[in-house]
Amino acid sequence: MNQMTSVTPLGPSAMLKKQAASVEFRNVTKRYGSVTAVDSVSFVIEPGQLVTLLGPSGCGKTTTLRMIAGLEMASAGQILIGGRDVTNLSAADRDVSMVFQSYALFPHMSVLENVAYGPTVQGASKKDAVAMAMEKLSLVGLTGLEKRAPSELSGGQQQRVAVARALVLEPQVLLFDEPLSNLDAKLRRRVREDIRELQQNLNLTVAYVTHDQEEALAVSDRIIVMSNARIAQTGTPRELYEEPADLFVADFIGDANILTGAVVDLAGPQAHVQIDRLRIELPHRGVMKGPVKLAVRPDAIFLDETMAQPNAVSGTVRKASYLGTQIEYEVESPIGELFVVQYGRKEPIAPGTPVAISFALQRGVAIIPGA
Ligand SMILES: Nc1ncnc2c1ncn2[C@@H]1O[C@H](COP(=O)(O)OP(=O)(O)OP(=O)(O)O)[C@@H](O)[C@H]1O
Numbered sequence: 001m002n003q004m005t006s007v008t009p010l011g012p013s014a015m016l017k018k019q020a021a022s023v024e025f026r027n028v029t030k031r032y033g034s035v036t037a038v039d040s041v042s043f044v045i046e047p048g049q050l051v052t053l054l055g056p057s058g059c060g061k062t063t064t065l066r067m068i069a070g071l072e073m074a075s076a077g078q079i080l081i082g083g084r085d086v087t088n089l090s091a092a093d094r095d096v097s098m099v100f101q102s103y104a105l106f107p108h109m110s111v112l113e114n115v116a117y118g119p120t121v122q123g124a125s126k127k128d129a130v131a132m133a134m135e136k137l138s139l140v141g142l143t144g145l146e147k148r149a150p151s152e153l154s155g156g157q158q159q160r161v162a163v164a165r166a167l168v169l170e171p172q173v174l175l176f177d178e179p180l181s182n183l184d185a186k187l188r189r190r191v192r193e194d195i196r197e198l199q200q201n202l203n204l205t206v207a208y209v210t211h212d213q214e215e216a217l218a219v220s221d222r223i224i225v226m227s228n229a230r231i232a233q234t235g236t237p238r239e240l241y242e243e244p245a246d247l248f249v250a251d252f253i254g255d256a257n258i259l260t261g262a263v264v265d266l267a268g269p270q271a272h273v274q275i276d277r278l279r280i281e282l283p284h285r286g287v288m289k290g291p292v293k294l295a296v297r298p299d300a301i302f303l304d305e306t307m308a309q310p311n312a313v314s315g316t317v318r319k320a321s322y323l324g325t326q327i328e329y330e331v332e333s334p335i336g337e338l339f340v341v342q343y344g345r346k347e348p349i350a351p352g353t354p355v356a357i358s359f360a361l362q363r364g365v366a367i368i369p370g371a
Contacts, residue, residue: 019047019082020047020048020173020203020204020205021081021082021083021095021173022044022045022046022047022080022081022082022083023044023079023080023081023173023207024043024044024045024079024080024081025041025042025043025044025064025067026077026078027040027041027042027076027078028040028041028042028074028076028077028078028079029074029075029076029077030060030063030067030074030075031075036229037060037229038060038063038064038067038229039060039228039229039230040076040077040230041060041064041077041226041229041230041231042077042231043224043231043234045205045222046205046221047082047203047205048204048205049205049206049221049222050196050200050206050208050219050220050221051206051207051208051220051222051223051224052207052208052209052216052219052224053207053208053209053224053226054210054211054212054213054223054224054225054226054252055211055226055232055252056211056252057211059227059228059229060226060229061209061211061226062177062209064209064226065098065175065177065207065209067079068081068094068096068173068175068207069091069096069098069175070086070090070091070092070093070094070096071091073087073088081095081096081172081173082095094173095171095172095173096171096173096174097166097169097171097173097174097175098166098174098175098176098177099159099162099163099165099166099174099175099176099177100162100177101177101178101179101181101182102182103150103158103159103161103162103182104162105150105158105161105162105165106150107149107150107151108149109149110146110147110148110149111137111142111145111146111147111149111150111153111161112130112133112134112146114161114165115133115136115137115161115164115165115168116129116130116132116133116168117129118168118169119133119168119169122169133146133168134146136164136167137161137164139164139167139198139202140160140161140163140164140167140194140198141160141194142157142161142164145157155184156190159180159182159191160194162179163195163198172205173204173205173207174199174204174205174207175206175207175208176195176206176207176208176209177209178210179191179208180192180210180212180215188215189218192215192218192219193218195219196218196219208220213252213253213254216237216253217237217241217253217254220236221236222234222236223235223236223237223240223253225240225248225249225252225253227248227252232245232246232248232249232252233245233246233249241253241297242363242364242366243285244256244295244366244368245368245369246368246370247293247295247368250295250366250368251295254297255297255298255339256295256296256297256298257295257296257298257336257339258293258294259293259294259296259335259336260291260293260294260335260336261273261274261275261291261292261293261294262275262289262290262291262292263284263287263288263289263367265289266284266288266289269284270282270284271283271284271287271292273292273294273367275294275313275335276313276333276335277311277312277313278311278313278335278359279311280359280361280365282294282361282365282366284367285366285367285369286369287367287369287370292367292369293367294365294366294367294368295365295366296338296364296365296366297364297365298328298338298339298341299340299341299342299343299360299364300359300363300364300365301331301338301340301360302342302357302358302359302360303315303329303331303340303342303349303355303356304355304357304358305349305353305354305355305356306356311358312356312357312358313333313334313356313357313358314333314334314354314355314356314357315331315332315333315334315338315354315355315357316331316332316333316352316353316354317329317330317331317349317350317353317355318330318331318332318337318351319351320348320349320350320351325343326341327341327346328340328341329341329348329349333357335357338357
């Protein structure tokens with residue numbers, strides 16, 4: 001594989017600011033022999049949006065990203081960038097740049113040379129290439145470090161060089177393949193915020209691969225959740241968290257208590273759901289009367305020691321962990337073992353204490369259709 005970050009040629013208009021472009025997959029499939037890595041996937045990334053491809057190892061997200069770049073060719077289907085069919089175009093003809101997980105910096109070149117390399121190879125004069133590189137290094141906050149070798153930089157700084165090198169040819173689309181995986185936990189948060197800020201300030205179209213759901217929730221305009229080579233659900237972070245389409249998404253995005261209940265009545269857009277002694281009303285999302293699964297977020301469950309709740313299930317606290325900003329509980333109840341998170345400065349409820357369990361109905365409880 002070509003380890004050069006940029007896969008974009010420098011055309012005559014490369015010095016001009018380009019418009020962010022859309023990316024569209026129409027029933028795209030990728031097969032490696034008998035393995036189907038991506039199976040008839042369709043989506044649209046709107047211009048100027050940051051969209052993450054999120055899913056467990058082996059679900060097909062890297063293959064999808066590499067097909068946008070033209071580093072893998074689709075076995076079937078159509079890929080459009082900015083409305084142009086690029087399905088059969090090589091990487092060099094797609095106007096796309098990629099930041100690789102490993103950064104792929106040239107160790108024997110300075111920071112400046114690394115960033116100026118792409119424009120130089122593509123025919124820019126040395127002066128223009130240096131000017132373009134300096135501008136991008138300034139954008140990523142590395143002015144002053146131009147002469148250093150990559151080995152003289154921290155992991156976070158190396159990552160920024162990789163971003164500057166991908167930006168320098170002003171591609172229509174920028175791709176990130178697990179960009180934070182070589183950084184320690186503390187840096188990760190800062191760098192992901194930097195990437196998001198840069199993307200928004202420059203109005204870039206970005207496709208971003210991660211298997212970390214928290215990272216995806218934090219940086220994305222929209223998330224494409226993949227499972228077994230297919231799309232499980234596409235939506236904003238909030239839509240995925242609050243209205244997971246199936247048990248896989250409910251479990252993969254954030255923590256969820258998966259409970260069994262029954263729709264006992266349908267009234268307009270609302271479903272009346274019975275879970276033991278709890279009766280709740282939720283938007284029905286196409287469910288029929290009968291058994292359903294519910295995904296209940298840990299912070300949508302309330303525990304009350306007074307036991308005086310009319311619409312509540314009784315339970316017993318089994319474990320309480322005080323974590324500073326939150327207290328986490330394991331609670332035993334007739335509706336199952338519950339994982340509960342409470343925020344705010346409170347004394348933890350002691351293990352063994354009987355509690356009344358109720359749900360926040362406005363948010364954090366979702367019906368899973370078809371479950
Ligand atoms: N070059 C290849 N030859 C054969 N099979 C491949 C090849 N590349 C990927 N695959 C297979 O395709 C499937 C999807 O791989 P892909 O790398 O896209 O997954 P991923 O979601 O990015 O996983 P990870 O998070 O582990 O990188 C996997 O089953 C993988 O083994």
